[in-house]
Amino acid sequence: MIERRRMLGWLLAGSAGAAVTPEVLSARGSTADEPWLSDIAGRTHRAFLDIRSFMLDGSAFRKPAALRSALMSSYGAAAADIGIAFGAASSGLAHVLGPDFWEEYRIGEKLAPAYPAQATALMAHRSVGTEMAAGVAELRAIGVHVLACRNTMARWSKDLSAKTGESPDAINAKMLKGLSPGVEPVPAMVAAAVLAQARNLSYVAIG
Numbered sequence: 001m002i003e004r005r006r007m008l009g010w011l012l013a014g015s016a017g018a019a020v021t022p023e024v025l026s027a028r029g030s031t032a033d034e035p036w037l038s039d040i041a042g043r044t045h046r047a048f049l050d051i052r053s054f055m056l057d058g059s060a061f062r063k064p065a066a067l068r069s070a071l072m073s074s075y076g077a078a079a080a081d082i083g084i085a086f087g088a089a090s091s092g093l094a095h096v097l098g099p100d101f102w103e104e105y106r107i108g109e110k111l112a113p114a115y116p117a118q119a120t121a122l123m124a125h126r127s128v129g130t131e132m133a134a135g136v137a138e139l140r141a142i143g144v145h146v147l148a149c150r151n152t153m154a155r156w157s158k159d160l161s162a163k164t165g166e167s168p169d170a171i172n173a174k175m176l177k178g179l180s181p182g183v184e185p186v187p188a189m190v191a192a193a194v195l196a197q198a199r200n201l202s203y204v205a206i207g
Contacts, residue, residue, distance in 0.1 A: 033199065034186065036085055037192075037196060040145065040201060041199040043081055046082075046084070046201045047064075047202045048085045048192070048203050049086050049087060050089070050193055051086060051089070051092035052090040052092045052207050054091040054111055054207075055095075056121060056128070060092065068144075079142075085147055086144050087147045087149070089148075091111060093148060094107055097129060097132065097178055097179065098129060098133050098180045099125075100126075100178055101129065101179075105171075107128075107129065110156070110159065136182065137181070145184060146180075146183045150185050150186065153172055153176070153185070156175070157175060
């Protein structure tokens with residue numbers, strides 16, 4: 001786990017590819033923060049956890065819970081003073097998909113090439129999806145904001161479309177409905193990370 005107080009974030013802006021720093025985004029912003037960020041930014045202890053790898057053993061869910069527990073037990077922080085975002089993107093998106101979507105689109109088969117040692121276990125699609133949904137529910141129960149990257153969802157929809165023959169838009173719509181309860185979609189996780197740091201959230205890369 002790598003932690004940095006300030007990450008040098010940038011996004012490609014238009015065809016010029018100009019760097020956009022947290023300060024620039026903050027200055028340009030003309031709308032209010034998204035609800036997840038508005039909530040966390042008001043806390044004393046705040047962190048953005050970037051979850052970009054799938055972890056079948058549930059360790060991705062244990063990280064934010066352990067962070068919260070350490071802040072409370074070792075540093076005397078009150079629960080109300082802690083704000084954490086769990087940002088699921090890349091293969092980490094699988095953490096926030098519900099069991100119905102896991103089963104219908106056989107998400108284990110999509111993940112297996114990248115995780116050959118876990119391929120057999122991943123084939124229990126609904127069972128794994130149920131475990132993931134339980135992990136999301138546990139995080140939501142302790143006030144963690146669980147985010148899903150729409151950019152990743154769009155890419156996955158195209159990949160799945162090639163197998164099923166459905167349109168990417170149709171699959172994407174079903175994926176949105178198939179997210180575990182309480183998951184909050186964001187346009188792009190890299191942008192969410194930059195915006196979070198503009199509001200002084202610590203950045204933690206996991207996986």
